[in-house]
Amino acid sequence: MSFNIDEIRAQFPVLDQQIFGKPLSFLDSAASAQRPVAVLDAIDYYYRNDHANVHRGVHQLSQRATIAYEAGREAVRDFLGAPSTKEIVFTRGTTEAINLVAYAWGVPNLKAGDEILLSGMEHHSNIVPWQFVAAQTGAKIRVIPMDDRGVLDMEAYAELLNERTKLVGVVHVSNALGTINPVKQMTQMAHKVGAVVLIDGAQAVPHCAVDVLDMDCDFYMFSGHKVYAPTGIGALYGKKALLEAMPPWQGGGEMIRSVTFESTVVAPPPTRFEAGTPNIAGGVGLAAALGWIQALGMDAVAAHEQQLLDYGTQLLGNFDRIRLIGTAPEKAGVLSFVIDGIHPHDVGTVLDMEGVAVRTGHHCAQPVMERFGIPATTRASLGVYNNRADLDRLAMGLTRVMELLG
Amino acid sequence: MSDLLVLYQEMILDHGRKPRNFGRCDPASHHADGYNPLCGDRFTVTLQVDADVITDIQFEGSGCAISTASASLMTEALKGRAASDVPGLFEAVHGLCTGDAPNTDKLGKLVVFGGVANFPMRVKCATLPWHTLKAALKGEESVSTE
Numbered sequence: 001m002s003f004n005i006d007e008i009r010a011q012f013p014v015l016d017q018q019i020f021g022k023p024l025s026f027l028d029s030a031a032s033a034q035r036p037v038a039v040l041d042a043i044d045y046y047y048r049n050d051h052a053n054v055h056r057g058v059h060q061l062s063q064r065a066t067i068a069y070e071a072g073r074e075a076v077r078d079f080l081g082a083p084s085t086k087e088i089v090f091t092r093g094t095t096e097a098i099n100l101v102a103y104a105w106g107v108p109n110l111k112a113g114d115e116i117l118l119s120g121m122e123h124h125s126n127i128v129p130w131q132f133v134a135a136q137t138g139a140k141i142r143v144i145p146m147d148d149r150g151v152l153d154m155e156a157y158a159e160l161l162n163e164r165t166k167l168v169g170v171v172h173v174s175n176a177l178g179t180i181n182p183v184k185q186m187t188q189m190a191h192k193v194g195a196v197v198l199i200d201g202a203q204a205v206p207h208c209a210v211d212v213l214d215m216d217c218d219f220y221m222f223s224g225h226k227v228y229a230p231t232g233i234g235a236l237y238g239k240k241a242l243l244e245a246m247p248p249w250q251g252g253g254e255m256i257r258s259v260t261f262e263s264t265v266v267a268p269p270p271t272r273f274e275a276g277t278p279n280i281a282g283g284v285g286l287a288a289a290l291g292w293i294q295a296l297g298m299d300a301v302a303a304h305e306q307q308l309l310d311y312g313t314q315l316l317g318n319f320d321r322i323r324l325i326g327t328a329p330e331k332a333g334v335l336s337f338v339i340d341g342i343h344p345h346d347v348g349t350v351l352d353m354e355g356v357a358v359r360t361g362h363h364c365a366q367p368v369m370e371r372f373g374i375p376a377t378t379r380a381s382l383g384v385y386n387n388r389a390d391l392d393r394l395a396m397g398l399t400r401v402m403e404l405l406g
Numbered sequence: 407m408s409d410l411l412v413l414y415q416e417m418i419l420d421h422g423r424k425p426r427n428f429g430r431c432d433p434a435s436h437h438a439d440g441y442n443p444l445c446g447d448r449f450t451v452t453l454q455v456d457a458d459v460i461t462d463i464q465f466e467g468s469g470c471a472i473s474t475a476s477a478s479l480m481t482e483a484l485k486g487r488a489a490s491d492v493p494g495l496f497e498a499v500h501g502l503c504t505g506d507a508p509n510t511d512k513l514g515k516l517v518v519f520g521g522v523a524n525f526p527m528r529v530k531c532a533t534l535p536w537h538t539l540k541a542a543l544k545g546e547e548s549v550s551t552e
Binding site: 344361366376405406 | 445
């Protein structure tokens, strides 16, 4: 499939609407993206034709549902370049995947004196679970600092790594700044001191090709809804040896091999971590979404979004009063900014009236806001369906913001 | 007038840019911190009440134009007024902002916040200073509008 932006836009029914009489410019895909017809149809077809519970019925519908759901696991494996579907655990999303690692790997493996090393640009979802683990185990959280562009300080990182470092947790692409972190290099460095590496891929998967084997990380996770799949489905990749050594974190059906009232033998991964009836339609939608975006070609998607990011950066640069937050040389998908004297919340309301949907606030990354000395930013984030007209409308909207709010 | 122009009336923009009574009362018989986790707005309201009269009331912190103007106009409206009037005023302001049976009789200048009713996502901005004041008078140290 060649990359034709008008054809791509036509596949997203939600984009074809007016907001307060203005065409919708959806610039909030980093929070949650929209779904193409291919995904909507796959879910609809599944519920109309194939739905039953998975993995246990002998009847036709259960077989079809199981095949469709497991095709989702294979789609994730293929997308991430993982060796085996046994290394792919379905979760509700990135947050649940991190919590799974925190409880099933972190709690049994960490003790007082150990260090958990997180970057200063983590989303709350890669901070809070580790605080719980730290409180429970006595391990200590340390933080990799960043510079004024939002680039991690690799010298400081090298100094922070030591034999007490047991886990390094880094966001692949920052949701608040757009920074693409050098996760392969960081993984190599962490492995030299024997640390396990977790990469939060929530903002990376929609924008670039991911290869977990090349990266050599130990855990990688993402959310379906940011990559054009439904909400409530996501995945964790974990190296086989690690997953096999981890205890279950939730008990129930599906995750067992045999149960008596005296004892239970748990199933091997990935089912060990998938208690209860899963989000089957979510898996079906995720397979459709990953297939759809891979057909476009991740390199073509990345190139398109990079062009838009450059164009948007140039447009915002025309406003003296706008300061971009996050100016790393390697960026993806995000234009986060503040306007001198105007609060982001007011910016968001005025832009909404112009049909431009942006996110305003701390983007669940309060430590990032604190690092830059600001309470919040306005964030315009890109999806595969955005075009230059969306960014032109953003710029027009910002002119209106400054006219109205001074 | 468009909804936006009703929301961002000149008086609101003026108080948003140049808030009145910005600071802390000293002495203060009551104080509380208010926080809106959705947008990060934070305000501290301090006031001195003598024999039911609010002799001084100040606020400090940071927030959007709506919340800052609301805090500023709230302090202007209340200085010299009876503390026992606050619950009634709170209800009237809340009703005005949510569009729920607004009783504008005793609101004075505060009626400028009527435009907020068209922007449900902004109601908490306008009411945060009032929630903070209510908490202060109840002797609670902090309030969060989640």
